Amino acid sequence: MADTSQGTGGLTFDHSKRSWPNELNILLALIIIIAIFELVGQTFPYMNGQSFLFDTNDRFDTIFNEARLQIIILQVAIIGIIALGVTQVIITGGIDLSSGPLVAATAMVAMSFAQTELVNGNPNPKALFGVWAMDLPVVIPIVVGLTFGAFIGAINGTFIAYFRIPPFIATLGMFLICRGIALLWSNGQPVSFPTESFKFLGSGMMPVVWFLALAAVFHIILRFTVYGKHTYAIGSNEVAARMSGINVRRHKVMVYMIASMLAAFAGIVLSSKGATAQAGMGEFYELFAIAMAVIGGISLTGGRGSIIGTVLGAMVIGVIRSGFTYVKLDGSYQLVAMGAIIIAAVVLDQYRQRNRA
Secondary structure, three states, X not given: OOXXXXXXXXXXXXXXXXXXXXXXXXXXXHHHHHHHHXXXXXXXXXXXXXXXXXXXXXXXXXXXXXXXXXXXXXXXXXXHHHHHHHHHHHHOOOOXXXXXXXXXXXXXXXXXXXXXXXXXXXXXXXXXXXXXXXXXXXXXXXXXXXXXXXXXXXXXXXHHHOOOOOHHHHHHHHHHHHHHXXXXXXXXXXXXXXXXXXXXXXXXXXHHHHHHHHHHHHHHHHHHOHHHHHHHHHHHOHHHHHHXXXXXXXXXXXXXXXXXXXXXXXXXXXXXXXXXXXOOOOOOHHHHHHHHHHHOOOOOOOOOOOHHHHHHHHHHHHHHHHHHHHOOOOHHHHHHHHHHHHHHHHHHHHHHHHHHO
8 A cells, every 4th residue: 555644634645646747757758869869870880880969089079069969959949939939828728820930920020120231332132121221220120020029929819819719720820921921021032131230149059048048037937927827827727717817818918929929039030040031931830839849748738838848848859850860861751750759749748638637
């Protein structure tokens, strides 16, 4: 018989039923995945004894392959910023499919106000507006981009909270609208040649800095503020949250606005990193962001999950994508494998929900 101790009201607590935090399970899965890729590199003849994460050729000052580590972190940082907002939406029991096209639309809009007047001493050949919109302080394109994102998020939240449109349908419609805005903004032409101060936002490892800084901020917000408590309450039981005095409609609008502003900021960083904005940016970003959240332990039924889990989920995605390239897996097979992993993560989430019930 399991060892129990007396609790409040005569109830007992079974110590054998305690489980690890979900984040530890994800961390363990991450370590196992890395170990599998290391084993493949050391076992399969065509890999020639290469190491996945360790430096075997004395190219770096540390024992780790710094180049691969940087690639892994960089390739998930921008989508990870989107995932921070998607995490909050899913915790409320919603979904946001518009974040990928919103990245492209915001990149086009923000870059239009971040252009420099002269390129190699000649007028900017990609200038979208007049001189009044060139060489502006870097804060201008950032504010314009975030305002545009907040506007899109407010529309999403209003349709979902006040008009009772299912989140899937509302954000799918906005998905198409944002993609259309990105195409119409400059007639499908790239917007390029930003100022040096704007390019700094996405230079080097800055995307990673933004991702980790925002993750820390929203971890604190979700865990220690009223906003976070209301977000979890709505996702756990919306009716009970409303009866307890929470303004559910207003809070949902706020959550969707924050998620869209994070997607807009990701678009700003992405355009800064590439020094150009194109209408095709952000393809499949919304799906990878949702995958990061789900793999990180966010329940699709709402009410459960954490920012730390999403960060770990992002690292899992990054390691898997880099690992597939490392083992020379064809790109088409990579997509198939990633789809299977996402489905497996959802199945695991459903299994956890049934056990919890």
